[in-house]
Amino acid sequence: MRHLLKRILSITSAAALLFCSFHQNTTFLKNASFFPVLTASAADKSGVCGDNARWSYDEATNTLTITGKGPMYDFEPIFEPIVPIPWGGFSKDIKKIVIGSGITTIGKAAFEDCGSVTEVYIPDGVTSIGWNSFTFCYALTSVRLPQSLTSIDNNAFTYCRHLTEIVIPDSVSNIGPNAFEECTSLRSVKLPASLAYIFATCFRNCPLTQISIPSKVRVIGEKAFEGCLLTAVTVPASVEKIYQTAIPCSTLRDVTILNPSCEIVNDERTFYSAATIHGYAGSTAEAYAKKYSRRFVALPPPATTTTTTTTTTPAPALQRGDVSGDGAVSVEDAQLTLKTYVERLAGFHMKLNADQIKAADVDGNGEISVEDAQWILKYYTERNVALKNITWDDILGRKVLAFPRLLNKLLL
Incomplete structure (x- = not known):
């Protein structure tokens, strides 16, 4: 906190x-406040957590169960007592969370600071995991994400320090900033094919040893992979911009940039200084390497044929305000x-x-x-x-x- x-x-x-x-x-x-004020004491073992959702806690098994239909409420633990988490009185005792079929969204900060939780069940039908939903769930080791999921919001799994791997379904199009920051045991992650942005500090200080960046990603945010253990990274041709300190891993030896006009923010720490930069001759990757005295290896020019079929896919429009x-x-x-x-x-x-x-x-x-x-x-x-x-x-x-x-x- x-x-x-x-x-x-x-x-x-x-x-x-x-x-x-x-x-x-x-x-x-x-x-x-856009949400109802909920009151709960440590003695309460059930109650309301959505317009059509309820919660119950089994003290014998330390299991918190969410049932009903539709979205859960969003909670505001930082600004207590505006919307307190109703199970907050025993949040540190909860070891298992079961979200029932029919729930569609996990409320913001719903399970924040449930530090003893080791097991979470998220059913098909859930489309969104809200901000800070599982922040500080230190003991959580694994979680299955349903194919219905479309959004993992900011800080959703921050500080889940025992989470070792995560498979993000291809249905997910948004992973918010800091979503997996400080997951210090997370060594394996599969990113969804539909992902367009890897936001700032998304995987900061996760011990990832390899990553496959999907071919639709357009932007890699600031400090997205800072503190990771990556040795080689290929940035696909779809990436239009790489922000400062995006991939400064001290283990990085090779980074390949396939977009010859990719904008690389001028910062010597964007890539680790010992890494060899691979890119096309005359590319922005070569210009970056020269500016910061990095070793550069030119890629062979792409093969050409006498017949070319071009399909133009319009880039996704920027979101309002961005x-x-x-x-x-x-x-x-x-x-x-x-x-x-x-x-x-x-x-x-x-x-x-x-x-x-x-x-x-x-x-x-x-x-x-x-x-x-x-x-x-x-x-x-x-x-x-x-x-x-x-x-x-x-x-x-x-x-x-x-x-x-x-x-x-x-x-x-």
């Missing part, structure tokens, strides 16, 4: 740097939106491409404005600071809260 609190502090500090008077308008973080294209809505996206607006007012040509412009225009009025930057910051803070499971419809469907006027002052 201490680790997460430090993250919250760092997040709020980052937001404060952009909007210096933001603290005057954060009442909504403390008072707003102006930088790193797969997550952040303070930086709000900054980039504001900067673009100011440059346009000053008569400069906008440097964003069509997808970025569409992502920045969050209210869909056809213009990039101060309001768009405000919406982006509001979305970021409510999801990452207040840890609310809200959508863009929730944000844009309500009157904007009074954000500080620093944005407007910057334009004077």
Whole structure:
């Protein structure tokens, strides 16, 4: 919990740097709640955990069972007592979690800090594992993920230090930032074929010795594989951008980059200094190797034929608010939106491409404005600071809260 609190502090500090008077308008973080207040004492052994879901605890077998239909509630342990975890009084005694057929989503932080859990059953039909769902489940050794699963959210399995392997079904299209960070026994992971983004610190400090990056991945985030034990990595031709310190493993000996125009963020720590970089002559991989004095081995040019059939698959559009294209809505996206607006007012040509412009225009009025930057910051803070499971419809469907006027002052 201490680790997460430090993250919250760092997040709020980052937001404060952009909007210096933001603290005057954060009442909504403390008072707003989209979920019912649940009360439970250590003596309670059953209760409600969703509109149509219930929980029960068998003290004799230390088994927590979730039954019913539809989604579980999301829980807010950091901001107690807004939505306390109803089984929190004996969470450290739970050894087995059984989620019944009919449950569709695992609530945010539902099983956080259940440090004695060794066994979890997730049935077919579950589509989403919420933020921090199994964070600090130190004793968890394995978990089977159902074929119905589509999303593993931020920090879902962070600090599951006895988890040794995980097979992520191909139905999963989203694995959030930090999802498996600090799983210090995780040596084997199979990534889904549909994955488009490997987000920041997703597998940080996992002792992975090998990884197969799927052919649809477009972005590898900052510190995604930092602290891993990878010796060789092939970055497929689909990857458009590699962020700083993405693969800085001290064991890394070879990295092959198959996209000759892949953007590699300028940072000498993106790859370990002793690694040999393999890529095409004249590629960005070669330019990176020269800039940082790394050994470079040119790949043979791709074979050509007299007959070529080309099938163009449009790249997935950027999600709303993700102006930088790193797969997550952040303070930086709000900054980039504001900067673009100011440059346009000053008569400069906008440097964003069509997808970025569409992502920045969050209210869909056809213009990039101060309001768009405000919406982006509001979305970021409510999801990452207040840890609310809200959508863009929730944000844009309500009157904007009074954000500080620093944005407007910057334009004077």
